[in-house]
Amino acid sequence: MSKVLEIKNLKAKIGDKEILKGLNLNLEEGKVHAIMGPNGAGKSTLSKAIVGHYDVEVTDGEIIYKGKNIVDEEPEERALEGIFLSFQNPVEIPGVNNAYFLRTAVNARRKHLGLPELNAAEFLREMRAKVEELGMKKELINRSLNEGFSGGEKKRNEILQMMMLQPDVVILDEIDSGLDIDALRAVSEGINKSKDGKRSFLVITHYSRILDYIKPDYIHVLKDGKIVKTAGPELVAQLEKEGYGSFEEN
Amino acid sequence: MKLEILNALDGASILKELGANAKKSTAASALAKIKVPHKKSEKYRYFDIEPLVSKDWTVFHPESQEVQSKGKKIVFQDGILANRGDIEGVSVELGDFSDIDGAHFDGLYYLSHLLAKKTVIIRCSKDASFEIEHNFSQSNVLINYRVAIFVDANTHCQIYESFKGEAEGSFVLGGYDIFAARDASLKFIKSHTLEASGYTPVWSSRYKVDSNAFFKLSSFDFAKSNGLNIFKAELKEGANFDASHLLYGTNKAKCGIVSEIEHEGKSSVSSQNAKSILDNGARGIFDALIRVQNSAKWTKAHQNSKAVLLEKGAYMASKPQLEIYIDDLEASHGSTTGQLDEQALFYMRSRGIKEEDAKKMLILAFAHEVVATVDDEYLANKIYAEFERVYYGYYELDCLKTCENCQDTTTGL
Numbered sequence: 001m002s003k004v005l006e007i008k009n010l011k012a013k014i015g016d017k018e019i020l021k022g023l024n025l026n027l028e029e030g031k032v033h034a035i036m037g038p039n040g041a042g043k044s045t046l047s048k049a050i051v052g053h054y055d056v057e058v059t060d061g062e063i064i065y066k067g068k069n070i071v072d073e074e075p076e077e078r079a080l081e082g083i084f085l086s087f088q089n090p091v092e093i094p095g096v097n098n099a100y101f102l103r104t105a106v107n108a109r110r111k112h113l114g115l116p117e118l119n120a121a122e123f124l125r126e127m128r129a130k131v132e133e134l135g136m137k138k139e140l141i142n143r144s145l146n147e148g149f150s151g152g153e154k155k156r157n158e159i160l161q162m163m164m165l166q167p168d169v170v171i172l173d174e175i176d177s178g179l180d181i182d183a184l185r186a187v188s189e190g191i192n193k194s195k196d197g198k199r200s201f202l203v204i205t206h207y208s209r210i211l212d213y214i215k216p217d218y219i220h221v222l223k224d225g226k227i228v229k230t231a232g233p234e235l236v237a238q239l240e241k242e243g244y245g246s247f248e249e250n
Numbered sequence: 251m252k253l254e255i256l257n258a259l260d261g262a263s264i265l266k267e268l269g270a271n272a273k274k275s276t277a278a279s280a281l282a283k284i285k286v287p288h289k290k291s292e293k294y295r296y297f298d299i300e301p302l303v304s305k306d307w308t309v310f311h312p313e314s315q316e317v318q319s320k321g322k323k324i325v326f327q328d329g330i331l332a333n334r335g336d337i338e339g340v341s342v343e344l345g346d347f348s349d350i351d352g353a354h355f356d357g358l359y360y361l362s363h364l365l366a367k368k369t370v371i372i373r374c375s376k377d378a379s380f381e382i383e384h385n386f387s388q389s390n391v392l393i394n395y396r397v398a399i400f401v402d403a404n405t406h407c408q409i410y411e412s413f414k415g416e417a418e419g420s421f422v423l424g425g426y427d428i429f430a431a432r433d434a435s436l437k438f439i440k441s442h443t444l445e446a447s448g449y450t451p452v453w454s455s456r457y458k459v460d461s462n463a464f465f466k467l468s469s470f471d472f473a474k475s476n477g478l479n480i481f482k483a484e485l486k487e488g489a490n491f492d493a494s495h496l497l498y499g500t501n502k503a504k505c506g507i508v509s510e511i512e513h514e515g516k517s518s519v520s521s522q523n524a525k526s527i528l529d530n531g532a533r534g535i536f537d538a539l540i541r542v543q544n545s546a547k548w549t550k551a552h553q554n555s556k557a558v559l560l561e562k563g564a565y566m567a568s569k570p571q572l573e574i575y576i577d578d579l580e581a582s583h584g585s586t587t588g589q590l591d592e593q594a595l596f597y598m599r600s601r602g603i604k605e606e607d608a609k610k611m612l613i614l615a616f617a618h619e620v621v622a623t624v625d626d627e628y629l630a631n632k633i634y635a636e637f638e639r640v641y642y643g644y645y646e647l648d649c650l651k652t653c654e655n656c657q658d659t660t661t662g663l
Binding site: 051052053054074075076078079080084085087090091093094095096101102104105108109112144161165 | 616618
């Protein structure tokens with residue numbers, strides 16, 4: 001199976017604090033990888049490092065995506081190449097129309113891929129179908145981006161963006177946080193429908209509950225800035241039984 | 251004529267020097283007292299007034315011209331009434347205007363009145379919606395004119411003010427005296443784009459809002475060169491004054507608002523919100539005072555200024571002030587100046603939108619809040635398009651709601 005993303009000896013800091021301390025991770029094409037770890041292990045920092053967040057300074061190592069080191073690439077370049085992060089706390093942007101924003105993003109990606117841009121009618125048709133699939137309230141589409149959305153509505157909106165943008169690698173950062181059971185089910189269904197055998201997922205979570213809905217192929221345990229264990233889905237049961245304390249670096 | 255020479259004269263001499271009507275002696279006395287502004291005048295600290303008052307101007311006095319009476323638009327050409335329009339319930343006449351404010355804070359308010367031989371007096375005696383268009387073509391002259399608007403009791407009007415022409419190197423001095431009688435309402439929407447090589451306007455106005463009247467002022471100033479709006483608003487019992495200002499300054503323009511809102515009557519309400527977007531060395535000005543007199547208990551007065559600086563050379567002179575002489579009221583003021591929201595910018599970039607485009611979207615969103623205060627959808631779209639044209643340098647129609655191609659499909663959403 002080919003690797004779509006290879007992270008080699010990644011060291012990164014936020015401010016003066018080193019968070020990632022030589023992290024190694026491979027994402028296989030078409031597979032679901034889950035990263036689990038205690039609070040403060042560096043899970044969100046890893047996701048931010050992959051998408052090029054301004055908070056995170058990569059001090060060493062490589063992030064190889066489709067054969068190219070992207071550490072110095074701008075966030076929009078990474079996104080256009082097909083990396084998507086579903087944020088733990090999506091930002092509210094008053095005044096930016098949700099649909100207009102998404103159409104701009106979709107057409108930027110399509111242009112990058114050499115595809116014709118969608119006109120307003122084509123875009124709306126496609127988006128409306130996805131909105132229904134996700135059980136989203138239709139009126140959210142014409143509101144300002146995430147403004148006044150509940151936690152569940154924000155997460156659904158993230159998944160809507162993912163479904164419309166058709167990325168190659170999807171990073172889901174605590175996608176289950178703040179979701180009730182119905183929202184969790186809807187969001188998970190949206191993610192599962194997006195599995196096409198080529199798209200890879202990196203599910204970052206503190207709790208194993210989400211993995212009942214999105215079945216992982218691999219579990220990675222992240223502790224103190226490093227991946228300390230990689231195994232199959234059976235690892236979840238061990239983690240639930242023993243906690244993170246028993247895992248040390250391989 | 252150099253305007254600054256008036257500062258050496260007393261009231262009578264000012265009247266004589268300007269050849270003004272003796273009925274304007276109060277204005278001349280007031281000007282002799284508070285003076286033509288200069289670079290050290292507090293209200294003009296952040297604006298380049300000196301070149302305007304020290305230059306030897308030719309005052310533009312055109313031959314009398316025919317005034318048309320057609321359409322729903324009142325038109326001024328270089329300060330001269332060119333079309334009084336044909337608007338039901340609205341009369342437009344040239345006349346002597348005597349109700350000059352005796353206590354205005356601005357010397358140019360008085361100077362403008364003294365220079366104006368006649369005032370264009372607009373009276374709205376029936377509900378109406380119309381446009382006032384100002385055209386400028388004369389270069390390197392001083393153009394001065396005054397307009398008085400009376401909105402009769404229990405009458406409801408909307409006025410849209412627009413501007414055309416560049417008149418390179420000219421100084422346009424003028425302003426309004428607006429009287430909203432009791433129970434009247436006036437929505438006054440001003441959209442003004444100042445091109446880089448155009449005239450410099452200083453509008454100095456007075457608004458008098460009578461008992462239970464409502465005056466909504468929405469001003470949109472997109473400036474590539476200097477311009478200043480000065481006004482004083484007086485609020486009687488139960489009056490409501492709602493002002494929103496959007497300023498976009500670029501190309502080292504110095505531009506903005508200097509205002510005083512006087513709460514004189516009980517239960518009067520004022521709200522003043524200014525948003526400024528400043529780029530390329532521009533300086534924004536928001537020097538705004540709300541004064542609550544001891545006669546104005548149960549007043550509500552709120553004032554806020556938000557500015558976004560798009561580069562290091564841009565500057566915002568924000569000075570919101572409350573002066574309160576009574577305890578029993580509700581009042582607040584605030585001011586923030588900063589850059590674009592970094593988190594929002596990153597979020598947009600993480601979806602593949604280029605940094606420059608993301609910034610533009612955030613700027614348009616910032617501006618949108620003020621544009622949204624215009625209830626008239628046609629005018630709101632027009633103003634928004636003008637802002638995009640000035641900001642982007644072009645206007646690209648890309649609206650999900652109004653595009654002919656998508657109208658049918660949006661109705662379901």
